[in-house]
Amino acid sequence: MIGRMSSQRDRSGEKWPPWREQVEAADSGALARVPETRRQALVKLAWVGVWLVYLGAPVSDLADGGHGTLVTAAATLGLAAFVVAYLALVFLRTNTPEKPEPWMYGVLIAQTALSALLSATLGKPWLVLFVYVAVACGAALPFRESRWAVPAVTAVLAAIGAAVDSPGDLYPALLIPALLGGFAMIGVKQLVRTMRELREARETVAHLAATEERLRLARDLHDLLGHSLSLITLKSELAGRMLPDRPGDAAEQVADIEKVSRQALVDVREAVSGYRRPTLTAELAGARTALATAGIGARVHADGPPPGLAPDAEGALAWALREAVTNVVRHSGAGTCVVALTTEGGIVTLTVSDDGRGPAEDQRPGNGLTGLTERLILAGGTLDTGRAGDGGFTLRASVPLDLAPVAADGRRTRE
Structure with a gap:
């Protein structure tokens, strides 16, 4: 059901939620996990590379030639190392649930130290490196660590900025981007991780729904074919005994066999379609x-369902009656079978009792009784089995009665 709802569209024609496709694309593509192919690596590199444009300030500072040759060369190497470390962290740690490896903490510490060194020695254009450090902390560290690391990096930015930017016109503008960039990366990681868990949950629900449908079909086919085939077998044996002396009666039994076979085919088709609900x-x-066909005396103390019995509950009792009678015919060797339907205290109880030999003491319930238990549980009922007073077998199936008032047109209404 959840799987169906997730693919539905709202009244405006858009998929719900409206951001689902973008997040799924990010989660299923190269942006939210470690790239596995060259194409994924190129896509992620292009996405991450767009944000490297903000390194224009330190690059311009190097290109202006305001520093000596040795200082420029060292700063260029430091900036290149910083970019490589940043890309490595973002590529290898984005939305990865595993605990970071020790070297990643070392890389983050080295990035922070390198940013502080370059900013303190070369001036305020290099303060922007701290924004990348904050984003790298959000990408590489788990939430319980990144929520403290991002403010700590921002605090270092504020301290060094106060020393190298005496007018104070630049570093305050970097504090908010550093905080927002770091926490935005944390939020994106949490969002993508949540969508991934929802997708896994949806797959689990779909698997459980398929399993439940297979169980339903197995129960229906077991109960349908067990009853029908038992009846066909009995009528075939009866027709075989009648054929030499009473061919007319044997022909009637064969006609009944044809009717039962055709009805069994209809029942199987309904069961496969999911519309089978006996009455x-x-x-x-x-x-x-x-x-009667099995030669068992039947005493049936019921004419039909009591008023107010819900369709699901009636279907569960009908399945119970079919399975109980099938077991009496096939296994009990009984001479008499009593069927009773009673209502007491808002509970409808079906009782099927025979005077046969009954099951062995250590005999485990078969597939039929197991399926009945599952059906009755779904209808809010219970199943109870045991030996009858005369040594046979008794089955009691109980379901709650729907006590909603019945309107004049036969429909149940509620207050």
């Missing part, structure tokens, strides 16, 4: 027929 009235009639 108590139909199953009570089928129970009388199946028991």
Whole structure:
């Protein structure tokens, strides 16, 4: 269900939420993880490279020639090392859940020290390096560490800026970008990670839904084919015994076999389509027929569902009746079977009891009873089985009665 909702569109025609496609593109592309192919590396390099344009101030300072040759060469090497370290951190640590390796802490400390050295010796154009250090902290460190590292780097920027920028007209303008850049990177990491977890949860829900559908189909086919095939087997045996002396009666049994086979085919198609929901009235009639064909005396104390019984609850009781009668016919060797439907205290109880041999003491419940338990739980009911008083087997299936008032047109209404 969640998987379906996530792909739906709202009334305006846009996918919901509106930023979902952009975040999914970032998460599934090269921007939110370590590049695995050359194309992903180029895309991420292009994205990260756009922000390197703000290094224009220190580059211009070097190009102006205001420093000596040795100082310019050393500063150029320092700036190149800073850029390489920054790219390495952003490439290798973006949205990576693993704990940072020790060398990454060393790189961040080296970047901070290099930024402080270049800014203190070459002047205020180099203060912008601290913004990149703050962003690198947000990208490389986990949240519990980056939330303190970003303000710490900004504090170092403020301290050095106060020393090298005496008029104070530049470094205050860098404090907010440093804070916003670092915390924006933290926020993006958290957002992408959340979207990734939501995607994994959606896949899990889809897998569980598929598993539940397979279980539903298995339950339906087991109950449908078990009952139908048991009835076909009984009628075939009966027709075989009648054929030599009573061919007319045998022909009637063969006609019944054809009807049961056709109905079984319809039931299987409905089960596969997900629309199969038996009714108590139909199953009570089928129970009388199946028991009579097997030569078992049937005492049925029920005519149909009580008023106010929800369709899901009625379907669960109908499945229980079908499975119970099938077990009586196939396994019990009983001479009599009693079916009763009672209502007491807002609970509807179906009881099927026989006087057969019953199951062994150490016999485990089969697939049919296990499926019944699952059906009744989904309908808010319970299943209870045990030996009958005369040595046979008793099955009790209970579901809550829908106590909503019934309107004149037959529809249930609620206050």
